Amino acid sequence: AGVTGSLEPTFRLVADPDFKKRLVAACERYGYSGTIESVINHVRQTGSVQETDLPPQVKAIFACALELTPQAHLDMTATFQRQVDEGISKTINLPNSATVDDIERVFNACFKSGLKGMTVYRDGSRTLQPKLLNTKKDSTMPTVETLYGPMQLTPKIAKLIESPLVQRLDGIRQNGVAYLIDPRQSTTRFEHSLGVMSLAKLLGANESEQIAALLHDISHTAFSHLVDLVFGHKMQDYHDVMRDSFLQSELAQGVIKELGITEQELLCRNIPLVKGKGVNVDRLDYCIRDLLVTSRIFQPEYAAIVHNLVVDDRGEIRCKDLDTARLLFRKFIEVNREVYFDARVEAASLAVTTILKRMLQEGSITENDFFITDDHLLQKVAASPYGPILSQIGPNMEFRRSLTPTRLAPVLRKLRYIDPLIVGREGGLTEHCIDSRKLLEDYHKTETTHYYHIPLVEHLC
DSSP states (O other): OSOOSSOOSSSOOOOOOHHHHHHHHHHHHOOOOOOOHHHHHHHHHSSTOOOOOOOOHHHHTTTGGGOOOHHHHHHHHHHHTTTTTOOOEEEEETTTTHHHHHHHHHHHHHHTOOSOEEEEETTSTTTTTOOOOOTTTOOOEEEEEETTTTEEOOOHHHHHHHHHHHHGGGGTTTTTGGGGGTTTTTHHHHHHHHHHHHHHTTTTHHHHHHHEEEEEEEOOOTTHHHHHHHTTTTTTTTHHHHHHHHHHHHHHHHHHHHHHHOOHOOOOOOOTHHOOOSSSSHHHHHHHHHHHTTTSSSHHHHHHHHEEEEOOSSSOOEEEEEEHHHHHHHHHHHHHIIIIOOOHHHHHHHHHHHHHHHHHHTTTOGGGGGOOHHHHHHHHHHTTTTTTHTTTTTTOOOOOESSOOOSSSOEEEOOOOOOOTTTTTTBBBGGGGGGHHHHHHHTTTTTEEEEEOTTTTTGGG
């Protein structure tokens, strides 16, 4: 609908395509003559535009939660409250320096404004704050902002994050073309990789292990696992198969040699924290992240999970108690069933795959195009005769399921699950919890091969 999802202002700016579009429009309106790309790079580093050379009017448009005064938060809520009978509430974000007296004044002002409810949050007052705004240019330690709070970086990791090798992941969406159906699913592999690295550090990883976590997805291609449909990789392992080849590329080798990245860091060998068979930081982050953007998990739940994990002597992640293991087990199956197995997304993926296969056959794109970014590939399609077809792939695209094979390739679902280990117990959760075992048995009954009729693209087969 082109509006925000709530009264809350943006907590931290993200340099995604939508932001870039709105920034360009605002700059044109207020006559900014500087370099847009320098502003976008600043946003990538700080999440804010307030210390750029943008005009004051543009800065006001993109002000974030902690850059607004308490009175501004209060006024926007009071304006909305006057239009409804039910009580509404939003968060008034206060800086870390806020005192008890400051908070008292806020609540008194809320009462005088006729508000029926209000939440006050002092920045940094929770140990697992989802996001923290850091716009100081003179910060003594480089940091990265993640779902799990700000993480201090070693100089080597900071340089690696800024390298073109890792920055490429900022142009690759984690869930492929799911954003065409659900715009919330626009998380990039860059965001995911930072999250994986941050979780590894929270669990005690050393620098080498953090680098391995950061680079675990480095060979992913445009639209992530969509490429598996394009090239027929039933195990969804194209990025793993191509990893060695990608690491020999000029892009990768330049960074590897400059920073002295080791083979273990590149291949994640013998690091169960990152690539273990049970709970690992990769699975943990994409599970939390994809549930969060689809409103299926909230901060208290994922904070409880993360705070109740430990790493044992073998380097494996264990849950501190049975309740944490149950919650994590259930949520991991939920993200697969309700997010990854969405028929609308599967149909959209199949439609885009059909176009890309046709273009590969015609030679208008090559396999190398997949190793750049989503936008690079989209521009190729948009400029081709198939551009009008691509523009019709979305929530309203006509499709239907079929019980038998169609002209289109089948969609193969991968039944991912984790069986969490628990401190003081042998074996996984399903050996100790009957309900979890039954849930897993039911999950394994899921049909893995699905066929679709999609009139929009069937003539291309």
